Amino acid sequence: MGDFVLNVNGARLRVSASAEETLLSVLRNRLNLTGTKYGCGEGQCGACTVLLDGRATRSCLVPVESAAKAKIVTIEGLAQNGKLSAIQQAFLDEGAFQCGYCTSGMILGATSLLHERHNPTEEQIVEAMEGHICRCGTYPRIVEAVKRASRLLAPGASR
Ligand code: FES
Numbered sequence: 001m002g003d004f005v006l007n008v009n010g011a012r013l014r015v016s017a018s019a020e021e022t023l024l025s026v027l028r029n030r031l032n033l034t035g036t037k038y039g040c041g042e043g044q045c046g047a048c049t050v051l052l053d054g055r056a057t058r059s060c061l062v063p064v065e066s067a068a069k070a071k072i073v074t075i076e077g078l079a080q081n082g083k084l085s086a087i088q089q090a091f092l093d094e095g096a097f098q099c100g101y102c103t104s105g106m107i108l109g110a111t112s113l114l115h116e117r118h119n120p121t122e123e124q125i126v127e128a129m130e131g132h133i134c135r136c137g138t139y140p141r142i143v144e145a146v147k148r149a150s151r152l153l154a155p156g157a158s159r
């Protein structure tokens, strides 16, 4: 066991964990940030996606030790001053979920995509979201939600 200081959603949090414990496990089981979901535990489903320094990352594959220097953002950190992020709002507006299990990973994946590309084509959205599995099959609505979010985030758009 060791002590690690993590930068999570803008706060510096101290946790005791073994160096190999996954970031996913630390977020859920030690920091009670349960919006990040455990799906496959093998990097295959995207349910555990968080942002590490702005990039979508499978937290089930990251040992906590190597996340200690990064800026970590989880689904709990996206809303600001009680206002949902544009992407969260777009998922709601498009009804882009059923059970919601994949949703936080999808939203963080989309956040990373729209950070890198402001106006992605449908093909680019599908390609970027490919590693995210939705067992409920809401893919078409998810694609619509990402398109809606990119319109909301376009320069000059009013939110
Ligand atoms: S739980 Fe991490 S990718 Fe499936």
Ligand code: FES
Residues within 6 Å of the ligand: 096, 097, 098, 099, 100, 101, 102, 103, 133, 134, 135, 136, 137, 138
């Ligand atoms: S909404 Fe159920 S897994 Fe995607």
